[in-house]
Amino acid sequence: MEEDFWHDRWQNNQIGFHETKPNPILIQHFHKLDLKDQSRIFVPLCGKTLDIQWLLSQGYRVVGVELSDIAIKQLFDGLGLVPEIKQTEAFKHYQAKNIDIFVGNFFDLTSSILGRVDAIYDRAALVALPEDMRKKYTKHLIEITHKAPYLLLTYSYDQSLTNGPPFSVDEQMVQNYYSAHYSINFLDEIPVPNGLRGQFPSTQSVWILKP
Numbered sequence: 432m433e434e435d436f437w438h439d440r441w442q443n444n445q446i447g448f449h450e451t452k453p454n455p456i457l458i459q460h461f462h463k464l465d466l467k468d469q470s471r472i473f474v475p476l477c478g479k480t481l482d483i484q485w486l487l488s489q490g491y492r493v494v495g496v497e498l499s500d501i502a503i504k505q506l507f508d509g510l511g512l513v514p515e516i517k518q519t520e521a522f523k524h525y526q527a528k529n530i531d532i533f534v535g536n537f538f539d540l541t542s543s544i545l546g547r548v549d550a551i552y553d554r555a556a557l558v559a560l561p562e563d564m565r566k567k568y569t570k571h572l573i574e575i576t577h578k579a580p581y582l583l584l585t586y587s588y589d590q591s592l593t594n595g596p597p598f599s600v601d602e603q604m605v606q607n608y609y610s611a612h613y614s615i616n617f618l619d620e621i622p623v624p625n626g627l628r629g630q631f632p633s634t635q636s637v638w639i640l641k642p
């Protein structure tokens with residue numbers, strides 16, 4: 432997926448991936464990461480997800496990265512926060528109390544730009560990317576977060592019936608990307624009501640990865 436693909440989606444408001452309330456899987460399972468209050472949660476490819484609002488409401492700090500400035504303006508409007516904005520070489524850095532968002536390309540993030548990460552929350556991020564990019568994404572994610580504990584949501588469906596995003600990421604792929612670095616715990620599998628795009632049978636899987 433090239434950058435223009437996502438910029439066009441935001442420009443044209445084609446954001447079917449955006450959920451209108453915090454994700455119930457996040458709410459049900461996040462505590463299983465056993466994090467301390469004020470832990471700093473990395474939300475890669477964050478869009479304007481309301482999951483950030485939920486994480487903040489639970490007393491966590493949040494750091495995100497997102498290509499689209501449109502998304503992040505709408506995110507802060509939705510949060511009712513006025514950010515301080517700084518332009519750095521690779522990123523536009525939006526900052527407010529307990530939240531940092533870097534607008535730019537995830538692959539340009541370094542661990543020093545990102546700062547401390549106590550956990551990762553990945554909904555519609557890994558699965559947003561095609562296979563060749565997913566390998567790079569997972570390697571980079573592990574590097575810049577120093578293998579932070581990780582709540583991961585994936586979709587699984589017959590990829591020959593329709594194309595992503597979201598792409599199908601099955602158990603074998605999760606093992607291939609992460610097993611050298613994490614202990615992988617499968618938590619749950621939930622059928623997608625009416626299937627993906629209202630027609631393709633699909634399940635959502637929930638994983639906790641611990642170093």
Ligand SMILES: C[S@@+](CC[C@H](N)C(=O)[O-])C[C@H]1O[C@@H](n2cnc3c(N)ncnc32)[C@H](O)[C@@H]1O
Pocket residue numbers: 437438448449450475476477478479480496497498499502535536537538554555556559596
């Ligand atoms: C499928 S959406 C999911 C957004 C969010 N996680 C959610 O649950 O609503 C994927 C997002 O990743 C962003 N994105 C895609 N590639 C990116 C990259 N290389 N760096 C930063 N953001 C990226 C897109 O602009 C889009 O907002």
